[in-house]
Amino acid sequence: MAGRRTNLALLVALFLALVTGGLAFGVGTGWSRWATVAHGAVGFVILLLSPWKSAIARRGLARRRPDKVASLSLSVGVVAALVFGILHSSGIAQAIGPLTAMQLHVGFALLSLPVAVWHVMKRPVRLHRTDLGRRQTLRAGAVAAGGLAVVGAGELAFQAGGLRGADRRATGSYEQGSFAPDQMPVTQWLNDPVLALDPGEWRLTVGARVLNLDELLSYDDRLEATIDCTGGWYARQEWQGVWLSRLLAPTAGARSIEVMSLTGYGRLFPLRDLDHLLIATGVGGRPLSEGHGFPARLVAPSRRGFWWVKWLDRISLTERPWWLASPFPLT
Numbered sequence: 001m002a003g004r005r006t007n008l009a010l011l012v013a014l015f016l017a018l019v020t021g022g023l024a025f026g027v028g029t030g031w032s033r034w035a036t037v038a039h040g041a042v043g044f045v046i047l048l049l050s051p052w053k054s055a056i057a058r059r060g061l062a063r064r065r066p067d068k069v070a071s072l073s074l075s076v077g078v079v080a081a082l083v084f085g086i087l088h089s090s091g092i093a094q095a096i097g098p099l100t101a102m103q104l105h106v107g108f109a110l111l112s113l114p115v116a117v118w119h120v121m122k123r124p125v126r127l128h129r130t131d132l133g134r135r136q137t138l139r140a141g142a143v144a145a146g147g148l149a150v151v152g153a154g155e156l157a158f159q160a161g162g163l164r165g166a167d168r169r170a171t172g173s174y175e176q177g178s179f180a181p182d183q184m185p186v187t188q189w190l191n192d193p194v195l196a197l198d199p200g201e202w203r204l205t206v207g208a209r210v211l212n213l214d215e216l217l218s219y220d221d222r223l224e225a226t227i228d229c230t231g232g233w234y235a236r237q238e239w240q241g242v243w244l245s246r247l248l249a250p251t252a253g254a255r256s257i258e259v260m261s262l263t264g265y266g267r268l269f270p271l272r273d274l275d276h277l278l279i280a281t282g283v284g285g286r287p288l289s290e291g292h293g294f295p296a297r298l299v300a301p302s303r304r305g306f307w308w309v310k311w312l313d314r315i316s317l318t319e320r321p322w323w324l325a326s327p328f329p330l331t
């Protein structure tokens with residue numbers, strides 16, 4: 001394959017890896033399977049292109065370029081993302097030190113992103129009309145099929161080898177601590193701290209109401225739901241608390257529900273979620289632990305873990321459209 005086309009194919013694959021990886025992270029329902037399979041396929045396309053890219057890189061390295069080090073660190077970042085992606089999916093290693101293989105996978109991919117943009121901007125590749133012709137489309141299809149075949153072969157190998165990867169959920173996550181909340185990992189988005197709150201002092205504002213813990217505990221709504229963390233684990237639990245719709249009624253003009261934590265962390269939900277959200281004060285018949293959001297956290301079924309806001313402070317309706325908020329929290 002010509003060098004220029006290899007670089008173009010890599011560019012498309014890197015872009016699609018980000019899009020499908022983002023989708024795999026964003027979708028909490030069974031649809032996630034499409035994103036994870038497509039994501040694995042584009043990830044392996046990058047791997048399959050590596051013999052051709054190595055030839056390009058060897059040629060490039062022989063020239064004197066001021067930003068060679070950046071290109072080499074890009075190689076390290078992408079290889080590390082690939083390695084940690086495979087370690088996670090196969091289940092060979094789910095955690096390395098304090099971090100999960102999934103966190104390292106995404107961390108390396110995101111760190112490589114600005115370097116990749118720099119790399120491509122400094123080495124612009126021209127598009128030719130024939131790049132979109134029949135021949136190239138067929139080639140692209142063959143490369144994509146190769147990526148898919150590796151994903152399929154991987155799944156068979158996980159089963160044959162008895163690896164834990166065979167048991168992962170549609171999102172790629174592993175079961176940990178279902179119906180045993182003490183064994184559920186404690187994870188926060190980026191740098192969010194675990195809070196130790198005084199239940200006597202703590203208050204929750206819901207719309208115009210201010211409730212204390214005893215008032216919340218007077219309800220006994222129950223819901224079995226699965227929390228699926230983007231760190232790569234999931235757990236099914238019975239959550240106790242109160243349906244948000246019992247405390248908050250839709251008002252004219254409201255489009256979204258804003259849910260804020262005492263840490264300043266927050267998410268904006270579409271108003272249609274009102275009937276599905278539970279304010280949980282307990283899990284598995286016991287109060288929440290501090291790490292899991294004591295005194296109260298949100299339970300947002302079918303949404304990934306970063307929507308399940310902990311250490312609740314305020315829930316309110318707003319006219320701001322939910323889709324204007326960033327799909328992933330930035331802090």
Ligand code: HEM
Binds near residue numbers: 046058
């Ligand atoms: C997986 C992602 C990629 C990695 C790890 C990577 C790595 C490298 C390395 C190590 C070099 C040789 C050192 C240098 O010239 O600075 C290189 C050269 C080059 N890369 Fe990449 N690259 C990647 C993606 C891309 C993409 C997406 C494009 C363009 C669309 C691209 C275009 C080029 C060009 C034009 C050269 C110079 C070749 C020469 O001067 O002979 N690369 N790349």
Ligand code: HEM
Binds near residue numbers: 110112171
């Ligand atoms: C350089 C960019 C990336 C590459 C090359 C890459 C590659 C891979 C590979 C090869 C796998 C293993 C697939 C399998 O064994 O079936 C994987 C898994 C995964 N990646 Fe990425 N990835 C990248 C970026 C991302 C990003 C940015 C995210 C999320 C925002 C992400 C999320 C995931 C998830 C959730 C899985 C698990 C899927 C599963 O277990 O089926 N990846 N990735």
